[in-house]
Amino acid sequence: MHLANEKPVTAADKTFILLRDDIVEGRIVAGSKLSETELSTKYAVSRAIIREAINRLEACHIVERKANVGARVVALSPQGLIELYQVRESLEGMAARLAAVNMTHEEIDDLMGLLQSHFDEVKDGQSYYQEAGDVDFHYRIILGSKNKHLISMLFDGIYHLVRMYRVQLGMAGPRVTTAYDEHKHIVKAIANRDAELAEMLMRRHIMYSKNSIEAKLS
Amino acid sequence: MHLANEKPVTAADKTFILLRDDIVEGRIVAGSKLSETELSTKYAVSRAIIREAINRLEACHIVERKANVGARVVALSPQGLIELYQVRESLEGMAARLAAVNMTHEEIDDLMGLLQSHFDEVKDGQSYYQEAGDVDFHYRIILGSKNKHLISMLFDGIYHLVRMYRVQLGMAGPRVTTAYDEHKHIVKAIANRDAELAEMLMRRHIMYSKNSIEAKLS
């Protein structure tokens, strides 16, 4: 899934996105070494481009690099996933808090509409309430915070890592049924401009999600 | 101030740190354009090195870059500072929460010792309880969270930006007298392994700090 604000114009941009998606979607396996020359032939660009792409991936914590040795895709561990969710709980909680203050009425209406369409799908037994819908929901609240740093940290960093874990550890989408109610309550809190409650509900929502994933791991 | 874990080995590392500090300390003014050729002569390295340094600074949100146009140091605004503190409140609150669970007894003892030495200095009227001490305090709690993402986001990203604001907007160190009590209460909560309280106190501590800075701005 590509975020809207990513418009790759330069070759380095495109290669960065290609390489990132190849890693996140598991076509390049976690923990493997990234050879610059190898990748430069694979993507048909110069080594300089590959180096820039790897540097950006390092900033996202998707790869780790040691000087004069090389870069590896990060290794996945249950501990790492837990740490990721701790950060997510913290940041998205604040995002919900800020969204309750900063979202416009139109944005809130749109969000309610989105939720309603999810509800219809679930009711129809399509059970299409998969990752895409969940991401879209969180996406809007994060944007609704209107906080640049928050938005960038979550979209450019955390979310790709979370997806990488989901894909490579073979988790399906998030919990379907209960999550809908949680989403509904969060939106209600935002609509009521109850920042405190919105943050608390979002944090609990993410904690539940984390627990659900932890349970599947063990 | 250099963080301990930064060991610049390659020329790009060194240039990155030099350039970053020149920006953060205000020797390169906020909002100004960064010419690659100009910088390459200034730091006596090739353009490739400068490009890598600028790329890393972009990842830290210290510079913004537009494709085929160039990079500028970010512009400072009161709104930007507020957003920064919102993120800080969120992340450091979580750090304090985790520190209450994950810090060892030794680390907590060290932290108490640090606090005591600060108290002595303040009591002696040295009033040396300046930024260095404050940063050191927060530094240890963040490390105490044992959460890699949290640590990296705060040290590599937020803290340099916060310092950049402090320097360029001409703020002295943080509030001296009251901050000591707040620090003391936070440490006490951590020592009691009261994660909930530690987070709440840390968030309030940072909110106060933000309010104090906002007051100076207006």
Add this chain to the structure above:
DNA sequence: AGACCACATATTGTCGACAAAATAGTTTGT
């Protein structure tokens, strides 16, 4: 046999040159 050293190989780091794009300046037309 195991440890240490020297050499060969491969990979990363750095550089200068060329290509492409944007900006600035000049000319031309009305």
Add this chain to the structure above:
DNA sequence: ACAAACTATTTTGTCGACAATATGTGGTCT
């Protein structure tokens, strides 16, 4: 005089080659 188009210049993006560092191999000595 103003605007538009074209040219020139500057700046960024990309590339291939060279230098420096790390890794792997073979040999020698104890």
